[in-house]
Amino acid sequence: MKKKMISFASLGIVCATFFLSCESNNQAAEEQLDAALETPAKIISNAKAATLFNNDQQTRLSQIGKANTRFEDKAIHFDLATLESYIKRLETLATSRNLPITGASFVFGADANGKRTVFLMPSTRNADLDYQESFTIENGQFLTFKHVDPSLKPQNNSQNDENLVLSPNGYVSFNESVVMFNNYQAQYIQPFAKKVTKDYYTKAVWYSLDELKGYIHYLKRKSHKHNLAITGIDVFFGAYNNDPSLELKSNAQTVFLAASTQQQTIVNVTGKSLQSLTQEDLFAKNDENVNESLAYNMGQLSPPPPRG
Incomplete structure (x- = not known):
């Protein structure tokens, strides 16, 4: 038994x-x-994020006399909840006014002191020029923001009445964004253009609304799973390698996105900071594991090269 x-x-x-x-x-x-x-398709490895960051330092800032820019001045911070609210605003606007909003662009700018920044604007496809063109609405008027122009002219009367242009410090008017756009042209594009001749110089990076929502969802999911306390997204300027196989993106300026806590920018689920990553002599050169990465890239560069 x-x-x-x-x-x-x-x-x-x-x-x-x-x-x-x-x-x-x-x-x-x-x-x-x-x-x-x-995992969003445009998540990139830590190694690629560090490469973009270092390329920007070496091929842009160092070339135009701004090599001493502090790391803290390179992080352009957006609150996660504010970004979610902004995307919902654009979706509501697209439905209520029957506007073909295709996404949002991080438009390049600089403040009066020369510090680089970006601001978000809704975009729609310009069929004639075949690129994503930013716009805003003020005083009931539809105002396009043409990245193809070397500089933009302010409106006679500009007021922030629709809240469609989001800067790191809150919503701004069309004229305020024009000033930042023109500052970037004068302080970053023109000095670089004297050294490197290109068909075009990037002034904005576009993502669809679904891509932005997917990235935010991804960060929130990783934050919860790994107890990371992600509160925002940090935007960094980057530059692609001078590789002919990249075609239009070869040696082009871009931006990449990374997760942000209240203390620092982090690039993976272990809480590795971007600053420590880029300061290492051999920064994870074999790190191609995107499943644990929190960095995002591969947006559509704008404006396109001129047609022949």
């Missing part, structure tokens, strides 16, 4: 172990599938 009881008990242990093993394997498979479905 005791032998039978022991046999049944042993069988129970074996079965329990088997089912626990199956459950563990299924859970691992589900988590892997979930990660594959939830």
Whole structure:
């Protein structure tokens, strides 16, 4: 009798172990599938984020006499909740006014002291020029923000009555954004253009609304899973390698996005900071694991090169 009881008990242990093993394997498979479905396509590795950051320092800032720019002045911070509210605003506007809003562009700017910044504007596709053109609405007037122009003219009367241009410090008017745009042209594009001749110089980077929402969802999910306390997104200027295979993106200015806590910019789920990553001599050159990365890139550069 005791032998039978022991046999049944042993069988129970074996079965329990088997089912626990199956459950563990299924859970691992589900988590892997979930990660594959939830990871945005434009997430980039830590190595690529660091390369973009360092390229900007070497091929842009160092070339135009701004090599001593502090790391703190390179992080352009947007609050996560504010970004979510902004995207909802654009979606509501698209529906209520039947506007073909395709996404939002991070438009390049600089303040009066020469510090670089970006501001967000809704965009719609310009079919004639074949690019995503930013716009805003003021005093009931639809105002385009043409990145193809070397500089823009302010309006006679500009007021922030629709809240469609989002800067790191809050919503700004058309004229305020024009000043920042023209400052960037004068302080960053013109000095660089004297050294490097290109068909065009990037002045904005575009993402669809779904891409931005997907990235925010991804960060919130990773923040909850890994207890990261992500509160915002930091935008950094970057530059692509001078590689002919990149075609139009070769040696082009861009921006990339990274997760932000209240203390620092982090680039992966272990809480690795971008600053520490870029200060290392050999920064994770073989790190191509995007599933643990929190950096985002590969937006559409604007304006396009002129047509021949």
